Amino acid sequence: MPDSDNRSLLVSIHDVGPGFEREVDQLAGLLTDTLGCSRFAMLVVPNHWGHYPIRSGTPFASRLRAWSESGIEMFVHGWYHKDTVEHQGVSGLKARYMTASEGEFLGLPYGEAVRRMEDGQALVEDIIGRRASGFIAPAWLYGAESLEALRESRFDIAEDHMKVWIPQSGKVLARGPVITWASRSPARTASSLAFAAFARRVLHPLQTVRVAVHPGDVTKDSILSCIESTLKCFANSRPVRRYESLLATSRAE
Numbered sequence: 001m002p003d004s005d006n007r008s009l010l011v012s013i014h015d016v017g018p019g020f021e022r023e024v025d026q027l028a029g030l031l032t033d034t035l036g037c038s039r040f041a042m043l044v045v046p047n048h049w050g051h052y053p054i055r056s057g058t059p060f061a062s063r064l065r066a067w068s069e070s071g072i073e074m075f076v077h078g079w080y081h082k083d084t085v086e087h088q089g090v091s092g093l094k095a096r097y098m099t100a101s102e103g104e105f106l107g108l109p110y111g112e113a114v115r116r117m118e119d120g121q122a123l124v125e126d127i128i129g130r131r132a133s134g135f136i137a138p139a140w141l142y143g144a145e146s147l148e149a150l151r152e153s154r155f156d157i158a159e160d161h162m163k164v165w166i167p168q169s170g171k172v173l174a175r176g177p178v179i180t181w182a183s184r185s186p187a188r189t190a191s192s193l194a195f196a197a198f199a200r201r202v203l204h205p206l207q208t209v210r211v212a213v214h215p216g217d218v219t220k221d222s223i224l225s226c227i228e229s230t231l232k233c234f235a236n237s238r239p240v241r242r243y244e245s246l247l248a249t250s251r252a253e
């Protein structure tokens with residue numbers, strides 16, 4: 001692969017926190033072994049479901065810092081992850097049927113979105129001793145007021161299901177669907193396996209291919225082997241990069 005190859009494979013582990021430490025370890029091992037490096041991102045949930053707070057000075061905080069020092073990018077991934085707002089109308093349907101109420105930032109009012117983004121950033125940056133790489137809302141779902149809060153934030157990068165962008169300018173850094181798996185039900189698992197197989201055939205023309213894995217993926221061997229073959233398929237034909245490389249590429253344009 002020539003150095004001028006701007007194509008990239010970006011890989012991330014979602015829902016990193018003390019409640020899923022064993023699963024995250026397993027996924028990090030799988031990614032490191034398959035990719036041959038630790039160029040991937042972790043999406044950190046500061047207090048998953050209000051049950052798993054991350055606190056400075058704890059063993060889990062030390063692990064986050066060590067992962068960060070090994071080169072893993074750290075993103076803030078909501079605060080509770082869970083959607084605690086009552087929705088009405090279309091966004092209510094979207095929240096309930098698409099995410100089982102994990103779309104924390106879909107219905108948040110502006111002030112609360114600002115507070116949770118700033119608190120998450122302060123917590124993660126205090127623990128890792130460097131800037132967080134960006135913000136990614138749980139389930140990739142943003143309401144209008146959360147998007148406004150994000151535009152005024154200090155985060156360098158955001159992403160949703162279809163793109164990666166710079167929050168303040170809105171400049172799009174990458175386009176294309178993220179490849180991810182669903183472990184919640186047999187039907188959802190089957191359709192995510194089918195989508196990954198389809199993606200392995202048709203997504204090669206994309207400049208940036210994104211793969212995201214979740215703690216629940218480790219509960220199904222079919223998903224784990226599909227993750228491995230999908231990573232191999234794309235890593236064979238393009239460099240594995242960090243999200244931050246998209247910023248460098250965009251500045252050079």
Ligand SMILES: [Zn+2]
Pocket residue numbers: 014015077081138139
């Ligand atoms: Zn998540």
